[in-house]
Amino acid sequence: xxxxxxxxxxxxxxxxxxxxxxxxxxxxxxxxxxxxxxxxxxxxxxxxxxxxxxxxxxxxxxxxxxxxxxxxxxxxxxxxxxxxxxxxxxxxxxxxxxxxxxxxxxxxxxxxxxxxxxxxxxxxxxxxxxxxxxxxxxxxxxxxxxxxxxx
Amino acid sequence: xxxxxxxxxxxxxxxxxxxxxxxxxxxxxxxxxxxxxxxxxxxxxxxxxxxxxxxxxxxxxxxxxxxxxxxxxxxxxxxxxxxxxxxxxxxxxxxxxxxxxxxxxxxxxxxxxxxxxxxxxxxxxxxxxxxxxxxxxxxxxxxxxxxxxxx
DNA sequence: ATATTATTGCAATTTAATCTCAATAACGTA
DNA sequence: TACGTTATTGAGATTAAATTGCAATAATAT
Numbered sequence: 001x002x003x004x005x006x007x008x009x010x011x012x013x014x015x016x017x018x019x020x021x022x023x024x025x026x027x028x029x030x031x032x033x034x035x036x037x038x039x040x041x042x043x044x045x046x047x048x049x050x051x052x053x054x055x056x057x058x059x060x061x062x063x064x065x066x067x068x069x070x071x072x073x074x075x076x077x078x079x080x081x082x083x084x085x086x087x088x089x090x091x092x093x094x095x096x097x098x099x100x101x102x103x104x105x106x107x108x109x110x111x112x113x114x115x116x117x118x119x120x121x122x123x124x125x126x127x128x129x130x131x132x133x134x135x136x137x138x139x140x141x142x143x144x145x146x147x148x149x150x151x
Numbered sequence: 152x153x154x155x156x157x158x159x160x161x162x163x164x165x166x167x168x169x170x171x172x173x174x175x176x177x178x179x180x181x182x183x184x185x186x187x188x189x190x191x192x193x194x195x196x197x198x199x200x201x202x203x204x205x206x207x208x209x210x211x212x213x214x215x216x217x218x219x220x221x222x223x224x225x226x227x228x229x230x231x232x233x234x235x236x237x238x239x240x241x242x243x244x245x246x247x248x249x250x251x252x253x254x255x256x257x258x259x260x261x262x263x264x265x266x267x268x269x270x271x272x273x274x275x276x277x278x279x280x281x282x283x284x285x286x287x288x289x290x291x292x293x294x295x296x297x298x299x300x301x302x
Numbered sequence: 303a304t305a306t307t308a309t310t311g312c313a314a315t316t317t318a319a320t321c322t323c324a325a326t327a328a329c330g331t332a
Numbered sequence: 333t334a335c336g337t338t339a340t341t342g343a344g345a346t347t348a349a350a351t352t353g354c355a356a357t358a359a360t361a362t
Contacts, residue, residue: 018328018339039318054342059319076227079350080318095273104273114261115284122246122255126286133266135277169308169359190349205311210350230319231349303362310357321346328339 004031004070004087011068022053026061027070036074036084036103069127086128093131099140155182155221155238162219173204177212178221187225187235220278237279244282250291 002010008027012019029046030037037045039062043055062083065071072086074094086092093111095104111131119126153161159178163170180197181188188196190213194206213234216222223237237243244262246255262282270277 016339020328020340022341052342055318056320056343057341060340076232079316081227095269095275097275098278106269106273108265108269110261110265114259118246118257118259118284119286122257123289123292124246124248124284124286125292126284127249128286129282129284131280131282133269133275133277133280135270135275135279138274141276167308171309171359173310203311206349207312207351208310211309230347306359306361308357308359310355312355313353315352316350318349319347322344324342326339326341328337330335330337332333332335 004085007070007087008065008068011064017064022057023061023064025051026053026058027065030065030071030083030085031087036082038080038082040080072128072130092129093133095133095135097137097140098134099136102137155236158221158238159216159219162215168215173208174212174215176202177204177209178216181216181222181234181236182238187233189231189233191231223279223281243280244284246284246286248288248291249285250287253288 004027005024008024009019011017012023026042026046029042029049029051033045039055039058043053043058046053046058062071065085066073066083070085070087071083072092074082074084074092076082084092093106093108095106096102108131111129115126115129118124155178156175159175160170162168163174177193177197180193180200180202184196190206190209194204194209197204197209213222216236217224217234221236221238222234223243225233225235227233235243244257244259246257247253259282262280266277266280269275
């Protein structure tokens with residue numbers, strides 16, 4: 001199995017782009033941690049380690065990572081994008097609490113067969129999926145049932 | 152079955168807010184059409200009909216509609232949010248083509264039982280869901296297999 | 303009718319993301 | 333290895349979506 005760096009280098013040369021230390025360093029940092037991230041956080045993590053890259057470069061690099069399937073836009077909350085690296089994972093399923101904002105990742109074995117069925121029905125070649133289920137977690141149910149109150 | 156206006160009025164009085172013609176006119180306009188919309192488009196549609204509401208009020212109203220479950224944020228593309236009204240629909244499933252951007256809505260009978268199972272496992276009370284499957288439609292498969300090229 | 307206060311509209315503000323441009327550096331070629 | 337081409341970088345300017353402050357207005361309770 002190729003590493004994410006190899007995937008990215010292949011993508012770079014396919015498209016006639018150039019290998020730069022900035023891009024590869026950003027990619028490395030993204031895959032160094034398993035949690036979701038945003039641009040600000042990624043930028044600070046790099047600065048903290050003494051790596052000097054501009055935010056402009058991070059934004060530009062992220063577009064490439066998303067385009068070659070290494071990174072996914074998770075959601076747009078708090079006025080900006082949140083990302084995650086997805087190489088190796090097939091799809092992503094999130095259970096999100098409307099009360100406290102907690103996000104639980106879950107696996108669902110029956111899902112892939114539903115997707116195959118879907119692909120046949122609509123003639124699609126499926127690349128990935130994202131299933132987001134919203135509701136209230138145990139805590140938020142008992143506390144204030146039926147109310148989100150994010151404001 | 153309650154109308155969306157009744158739902159909204161109940162929500163308004165529950166929270167001690169006030170009924171205003173602006174909010175109700177915006178809501179009416181949202182439910183007058185069945186396609187997805189964004190703030191700019193909604194604003195122009197209202198202006199075009201001689202309804203005078205500010206964008207600020209639209210932004211403020213949308214937050215209420217989302218909060219009471221009448222409207223959903225579909226996605227954040229082209230640098231801004233896109234919405235849809237969801238009252239009457241349980242959840243929403245989208246098949247999105249990475250090539251041409253086409254969005255197909257589909258129904259999936261087996262899904263609700265999977266969700267019930269999920270709810271039990273994690274102790275969640277589920278409000279709604281959104282399942283987004285990305286891939287390439289028939290056309291985009293034959294044209295340029297494996298390449299999205301949105302730029 | 304009157305008092306209270308939520309809501310509106312406008313303009314100013316905020317801030318994520320993009321763009322411009324000069325300097326730099328990656329890559330192909332001699 | 334040196335050179336020319338041009339993609340990439342970083343800094344700051346710019347763009348535009350969304351929010352906020354504030355005075356005027358209007359909805360609700362009494």
